[in-house]
Structure formats: structure tokens, C-alpha cells
Amino acid sequence: MLVVTGRVTARPETFAALREAALAHVARSRAEPGCLKHSVHVDCEDPLTLFFYEEWADRAALDTHFARTGSHEFMTAIRELAATSTRVKVLPIVERT
Template identity: 55%
Template sequence: MIVVTGSITARHDSFDEIRKLSLEHVHRSRKEPGCIFHAVQIDCENPLRLVFIEQWADRAALQAHFAVPASREFVRALQPLAAAATTLELYDATRLEKL
């Protein structure tokens, strides 16, 4: 499984637009093949920061997600709305056990 974490910090005047775009992206992404989990949350310590958590079946599913035109457009739409650089990290994960 591939785990993706990412974040974006909005400007005060762009938070609502970033939140709207992010929710649309999450809802669309959940329907893609290989998407196990896809969510966006508001950071409790910085309410202008949105944090993404994703789980994908494998690298191929994630690469297909990145190739979707709507995914590329989402990233392009966010850039002018951000207060700081976005983050994105990928992890290759294996579940050790379920507690």
C-alpha cells in the first residue's frame, strides 16, 4: 500500500475556495481504482492549514491518480491560493497488524 500525506496553508482570503476545491478533489479521488482512503482535514493548531491523508493499493494506482487531468488541474488551481509551499510525501507501507 502507498500512503500519501500532504498539506496546504491558505491565505485568510482563500481558505473557503481551497476547502471547496479540496473536498471536490477528495470526493472524486475516492471513486478512482485503487483508492483505499482519501481525506482532507483542518489542522487543529493552524486552522488555515488543510492536511491530506491518502491510501492507495499500489504505486500504479497512485500514478494513475496523478495522471487524471482533474488531479493535475486541482494542483494548478491551488498554487495561487496558497500562503506557503504545499507539501507532499509518499510512503510505501505494509500493515503489521490491526489492533
Template identity: 45%
Template sequence: MTLIIAGVVRAPPENLEAFRPHMLAMLAASRAEEGCLEYAYAEDVADPGLIRVFEVWRDQAALDAHFQTPHMVEWRSHWPQFGVSDRRLFAYEIASERPL
């Protein structure tokens, strides 16, 4: 069953430019993983420092493998340096999809 991960993390707006290379590295490594169908971050234009997270995984096994990757460990190691906080992510199990 396909999983969508959606939610937010927050970083001080003044840290985002320095944090951006780490976000790009995480995106590239995650998108290259087996079972990753989509992986994206977006800054909320109405709330500076709020980063919206959107991921699509083939199944729970692919997501579980993602959590064990070296780039995930490295990604999380950068959070304190850049003031990342307020992580609120949710998993949604998707049985089907259709275009709107």
C-alpha cells in the same frame, strides 16, 4: 504494496472558505479512482491554514495513475489563485497493518 501519502499544504486562512469547493471536488474525484482506498484533508485546529493530507493507495501503479488524471491537473491549477504553498507530502510503503 499499499502506500500511505501523508503531509501538509498551506493556504491563507482567509482563502479556505472559497477554496473548500475545490477541495471537495478533488476529494470526490480521487475517492472514485480505482485503487484509492482513502483520501482526506483536514484543517489543523491549532494552525489555521495548515491542511493535513492523508491518502491510502492500493499500490504505486494506482498512485501513478492518480497523478495523470484531469482532476489532478485542474486541482493544481487552482493553487495560485488561493495561495496554496508549503506542499510537503511523503509516501510510506506499508507491508502490513493491525488494529490498535
């Protein structure tokens, strides 16, 4: 399993549009094969910042997700609406029994 995180901060005048784009992206992503969890949260310390948390079954599912048109469109929206963003972090998780 892979965990993916990211953070994006909107400008005050673009927060509503960025939040709407993020929620649409999350809903689309949840329907994709291999998506175990996909969520977006407003940062309690900075209400203009959105934090993304995702879990993917494997690298192939994540690569397919990144290649989708919807993912490219969302990244374009981030570039247009965000004041800042962080690089996406992909963390492999080893589950032990």
C-alpha cells in the same frame, strides 16, 4: 499499500475557495480505482491549513491518480490559492500478518 500525505496553507481570503477545491478533489479521488482512503482535515493549531491523508493500493493506482486531469487542476488551484504547501510524501506500508 502506499500512504500519501500533504499540507497546504491558504491565505485568509482564499481559505473557503481552497477548502471547496480540496473537498471536490477528495470526492473525485475516492471514486478512482485503487483509492482505499482519501481525506482532508483542517489543522486544529492553524485553521488556515489543510492536511491530506490518502491510502492507495499500489504505485500504479497512485501514478494514474497523479496523471488525471482533476489532479492537475487541483494542483493549479493550490498554486493560485495557497500561501504555502509542502511536498507530497509517499510512504510504502508493509503489512504483516
